Amino acid sequence: MSSGLVRETRFTTFDGTLSLTTAHQRPDRFCHLESPDPTRHRIPRGGGYAYSAASFGESSLVQDLTCFNRFLAFDAATLTLKLEAGVRLIELMEWALPRNLYFPVLPGYPLITLGGCVAADVHGKNPYKDGTFSDWVKQLTLFHPQKGYITCSATEHPELFAMTCGGYGLTGVITTLTLQLTELPAPALTLSRYSVANPAAAVDTLSTHGTDIAYSWHDATPGAHFGRGIVFSGRWSQCLKQPASLKFRPMTATSRARLPFSAWNGVTARIANAAVLLHGRYKHDNPETGVLDTAFPFASNVYFHKLFGRPGLRETQFLVSEVNIGACLEAVQKLICDTRAPTMMLSLKRFRGRQTALSMSGTGWLLALDCYRNERTDAFLGQLDELLLAMGGQVNLSKDSRVSQDIAAHTVAGLAEFKRYLFAYDRERIMRSELSDRLGLS
Numbered sequence: 001m002s003s004g005l006v007r008e009t010r011f012t013t014f015d016g017t018l019s020l021t022t023a024h025q026r027p028d029r030f031c032h033l034e035s036p037d038p039t040r041h042r043i044p045r046g047g048g049y050a051y052s053a054a055s056f057g058e059s060s061l062v063q064d065l066t067c068f069n070r071f072l073a074f075d076a077a078t079l080t081l082k083l084e085a086g087v088r089l090i091e092l093m094e095w096a097l098p099r100n101l102y103f104p105v106l107p108g109y110p111l112i113t114l115g116g117c118v119a120a121d122v123h124g125k126n127p128y129k130d131g132t133f134s135d136w137v138k139q140l141t142l143f144h145p146q147k148g149y150i151t152c153s154a155t156e157h158p159e160l161f162a163m164t165c166g167g168y169g170l171t172g173v174i175t176t177l178t179l180q181l182t183e184l185p186a187p188a189l190t191l192s193r194y195s196v197a198n199p200a201a202a203v204d205t206l207s208t209h210g211t212d213i214a215y216s217w218h219d220a221t222p223g224a225h226f227g228r229g230i231v232f233s234g235r236w237s238q239c240l241k242q243p244a245s246l247k248f249r250p251m252t253a254t255s256r257a258r259l260p261f262s263a264w265n266g267v268t269a270r271i272a273n274a275a276v277l278l279h280g281r282y283k284h285d286n287p288e289t290g291v292l293d294t295a296f297p298f299a300s301n302v303y304f305h306k307l308f309g310r311p312g313l314r315e316t317q318f319l320v321s322e323v324n325i326g327a328c329l330e331a332v333q334k335l336i337c338d339t340r341a342p343t344m345m346l347s348l349k350r351f352r353g354r355q356t357a358l359s360m361s362g363t364g365w366l367l368a369l370d371c372y373r374n375e376r377t378d379a380f381l382g383q384l385d386e387l388l389l390a391m392g393g394q395v396n397l398s399k400d401s402r403v404s405q406d407i408a409a410h411t412v413a414g415l416a417e418f419k420r421y422l423f424a425y426d427r428e429r430i431m432r433s434e435l436s437d438r439l440g441l442s
């Protein structure tokens, strides 16, 4: 596609549950980014890895930022790096690692862009220790078709900065950003695996392990085996062997959905989980795990997502307070087992932070649940929404493609303030997506 031109493209959410055709532009220079009529509704797009339709929407022009991928400036004294927003995580890390530099907040897929990471305020493998992506952003430049370019940071237009981090592209297109890097602590990681009988045991284990990588994975199929799992706990390792570079074949929302049917169901999910548990029981420590393999586990292991096939999957993630996590886990188990829910995998991460805009942040425990799709899936998730409300949890808008305006209003603490700011800042509401339409933000 000639990058200044606009054509029609069919977009699909990564979970495969929603597709639509809309106008699409892939600018590779600023004059192209600026060229559409300034009154035209639009939304920026990065790698397209959000599970929800956050980067496209009906009658919105999608401005795909993946050609804005230059590295602009590095300050060796402060370890700050200025780049364009379409740079992918793998490109950042392939630049940083040979220079003994590191970036601590890496969500699980290497082709996610930096702009998408700011907009969804994503998290990595230990948000309790490292916070979320926005904690490492020093400055942003934003383009809004009716306002031009605005540079913002914690001290310059601080409210705009706060609303853009976790703002899902609704304040404008991030064109450049400055990240705080760190020195690379060591060349590799030691990743240990601990078998646990249930999610509550994982909470205990993760609470006492002050490690660099900390999360758990559990069998979420209903039955007596529900909740058996593995705690992944990683520490930097001084082993001299250089980690291998990452070898992977790109997976997109389209290639994920090539299989015309879902291979996951109650039986296959149970068998796959049993195999993972068995593998975890006999493979305790992996002394020389590369930094990139640890950061991007889904790069080489694409089958989990691909086997959901064309029907897709539903993921829901929510953050529950330290006080409520015990009761929440008991209630989730009861709901799954009583309803024979189409759940496959549950995972836990501990969080520490402050929620702003629409971001998934705060202090507590993040519970992620993946479901294969059948006639019971959405009814089950509706019941889970009720439980979430009762527990005072917070939902992740980038991972759950079906969150209603009502659920978002009751569970995302910053939403009302974000809405007030957005409608004052951009009265015509130029930036729009299916997500913003669904949440009453258009």
Ligand SMILES: Cc1cc2nc3c(=O)[nH]c(=O)nc-3n(C[C@H](O)[C@H](O)[C@H](O)COP(=O)(O)OP(=O)(O)OC[C@H]3O[C@@H](n4cnc5c(N)ncnc54)[C@H](O)[C@@H]3O)c2cc1C
Binding pocket: 014, 043, 044, 045, 046, 047, 048, 049, 050, 051, 054, 055, 065, 085, 086, 106, 107, 108, 109, 111, 112, 113, 114, 115, 116, 117, 119, 120, 121, 122, 123, 124, 167, 168, 169, 170, 172, 173, 174, 175, 298, 398, 399, 433
């Ligand atoms: C396999 C897999 C693993 C994942 N693991 C994690 C994880 O561990 N932790 C986690 O938090 N998330 C995780 N995610 C979710 C992912 O990190 C987020 O959905 C992220 O926002 C995707 O970024 P993207 O570049 O693909 O952006 P897109 O999906 O294209 O867009 C996401 C949002 O960012 C906005 N946006 C994109 N670029 C810009 C820009 N330049 N300016 C302004 N707004 C912009 C879009 O408008 C949209 O609202 C995972 C996703 C997948 C598929």
